[in-house]
Amino acid sequence: MKIPVVKNILEANERISLELKEMFDQKGILVINLMSSPGAGKTSLLEKTIEALKDKIRLAVIEGDIQTTIDAERIGKYGIPTVQINTHGACHIDGNMVKDALPSLNLDEIDILIVENVGNLVCPAEFKVGEDYKVVILSVPEGDDKPAKYPLMFQESKVLLINKIDLAPYLECDVEKIKREALKINPTLEVFPISCKTGEGISAWTEWLLKAWEKKKSS
Numbered sequence: 001m002k003i004p005v006v007k008n009i010l011e012a013n014e015r016i017s018l019e020l021k022e023m024f025d026q027k028g029i030l031v032i033n034l035m036s037s038p039g040a041g042k043t044s045l046l047e048k049t050i051e052a053l054k055d056k057i058r059l060a061v062i063e064g065d066i067q068t069t070i071d072a073e074r075i076g077k078y079g080i081p082t083v084q085i086n087t088h089g090a091c092h093i094d095g096n097m098v099k100d101a102l103p104s105l106n107l108d109e110i111d112i113l114i115v116e117n118v119g120n121l122v123c124p125a126e127f128k129v130g131e132d133y134k135v136v137i138l139s140v141p142e143g144d145d146k147p148a149k150y151p152l153m154f155q156e157s158k159v160l161l162i163n164k165i166d167l168a169p170y171l172e173c174d175v176e177k178i179k180r181e182a183l184k185i186n187p188t189l190e191v192f193p194i195s196c197k198t199g200e201g202i203s204a205w206t207e208w209l210l211k212a213w214e215k216k217k218s219s
């Protein structure tokens with residue numbers, strides 16, 4: 001029987017995630033678990049988010065990758081605290097990995113911590129890492145059938161960013177259908193169509209993020 005084993009792993013992670021969440025709450029840090037398929041634009045979104053908010057708020061990033069420090073180097077250029085987690089094959093980040101990364105960050109100097117998960121639409125949705133919110137990016141080239149195929153990701157997320165909308169006119173992808181299907185799975189999902197390339201829609205996202213942080217700060 002494999003089911004009890006899987007359940008234990010998830011339960012153990014749940015405990016670690018709760019500990020992390022309590023600590024982040026005490027420090028007043030808003031934590032975002034950012035997820036998507038490979039190439040949907042997680043790191044590009046981080047770059048746009050940092051450009052928009054770096055003078056308003058203290059951001060930090062934990063970069064999860066199976067291998068390489070390519071994305072961490074992209075983020076490190078902005079001069080904000082960045083920690084790389086290499087999962088060495090694991091296809092998601094879990095609570096322990098985030099816990100291990102924390103000694104490399106000064107938590108007293110962070111307002112918003114964004115964890116860029118490993119590119120994968122499946123299991124990152126199952127593992128909490130102490131976050132306030134999960135945010136999923138789906139890019140237009142991936143197709144409008146993805147919410148129906150990977151419902152858990154859309155069910156668990158608070159925000160859906162539909163990226164690369166500048167490509168929609170060239171592809172067989174219905175942005176309204178993505179929205180409709182995702183809202184069918186999770187009616188409370190906030191949906192923002194964006195383009196990290198043209199900058200369209202980015203301000204709606206960064207305003208949401210700022211508001212979420214202000215709400216956490218005042219609670």
Ligand code: MG
Pocket residue numbers: 042043071116
């Ligand atoms: Mg990336």
Ligand code: ZN
Pocket residue numbers: 090091092123124
């Ligand atoms: Zn995984």
